[in-house]
Amino acid sequence: xxxxxxxxxxxxxxxxxxxxxxxxxxxxNLIPINILAIIGxxxxxxxxxxxxxxxxxxxxxxxxxxxxxxxxLLCITKDxxxxxxxxxxxxxxxxxxxxxxxxxxHLLPYIATLAFIFKIIxxxxxxxxxxxxxxxxxxxxxxxxxxxxxxxxxxWLLNPLNIVWCYMCHPAIITNSLLILSISSCLLYxxx
Numbered sequence: 001x002x003x004x005x006x007x008x009x010x011x012x013x014x015x016x017x018x019x020x021x022x023x024x025x026x027x028x029n030l031i032p033i034n035i036l037a038i039i040g041x042x043x044x045x046x047x048x049x050x051x052x053x054x055x056x057x058x059x060x061x062x063x064x065x066x067x068x069x070x071x072x073l074l075c076i077t078k079d080x081x082x083x084x085x086x087x088x089x090x091x092x093x094x095x096x097x098x099x100x101x102x103x104x105x106h107l108l109p110y111i112a113t114l115a116f117i118f119k120i121i122x123x124x125x126x127x128x129x130x131x132x133x134x135x136x137x138x139x140x141x142x143x144x145x146x147x148x149x150x151x152x153x154x155x156w157l158l159n160p161l162n163i164v165w166c167y168m169c170h171p172a173i174i175t176n177s178l179l180i181l182s183i184s185s186c187l188l189y190x191x192x
Contacts (some may be wrong), residue, residue: 004143005182029079054150057154057157058140058153060155060158061140061157061158063089063135064158064163065137065163065166066133066162067108068129068133068166069126069130070078071130071153074113080168080169081169082098082100083107083110083111083114083169083171084125084169086100086101086111087111087112088115088119090112090182091115091116091118091119091123092123107171109174114127114128114131114169117130117131120135121138128169129166129167131174132165132166132167132168132173133166133173136157136165136166136175136177137157138177139156139173140153140156140157141153142181143156143180144160144185146184146187162176162189
């Protein structure tokens with residue numbers, strides 16, 4: 001009963017997410033990504049995950065994320081803009097006078113990491129996406145290694161919300177990755 005309820009809530013979430021992408025003019029670029037993710041999730045639900053299917057679904061998850069590099073949807077307003085422009089200032093000057101950072105110092109690791117990536121790859125929005133993709137795929141890898149469960153790994157890679165977070169200049173992906181790493185470390189060292 002609980003499994004059916006969770007599945008229903010998850011499907012409802014994906015449908016609402018797809019509808020919100022259609023309603024928002026900027027979200028129209030995300031519709032193909034959502035559709036690919038839904039197809040992958042249907043395949044996950046219908047078929048037993050064998051090595052061949054597992055590899056195909058991983059490739060689909062990675063391709064969807066790479067597709068993010070080619071859509072033209074900038075998310076650098078409000079908080080996202082604060083993260084982006086503070087990281088840009090830090091990369092260019094080596095310091096920041098941001099009032100935002102003074103109020104929210106816990107965001108400094110994300111902004112410093114982003115500034116480092118700006119220095120390596122260049123200060124473009126694609127650098128943000130690349131950083132987020134790397135952390136998101138790292139999360140899926142950790143999940144698979146810890147749980148040894150292919151479905152959970154694929155669910156992470158094909159979850160539309162995770163995919164959209166890869167496009168945002170926001171520390172959610174890195175926070176999730178480090179949270180998963182922390183939980184997995186606890187499971188390794190303190191098996192319950």
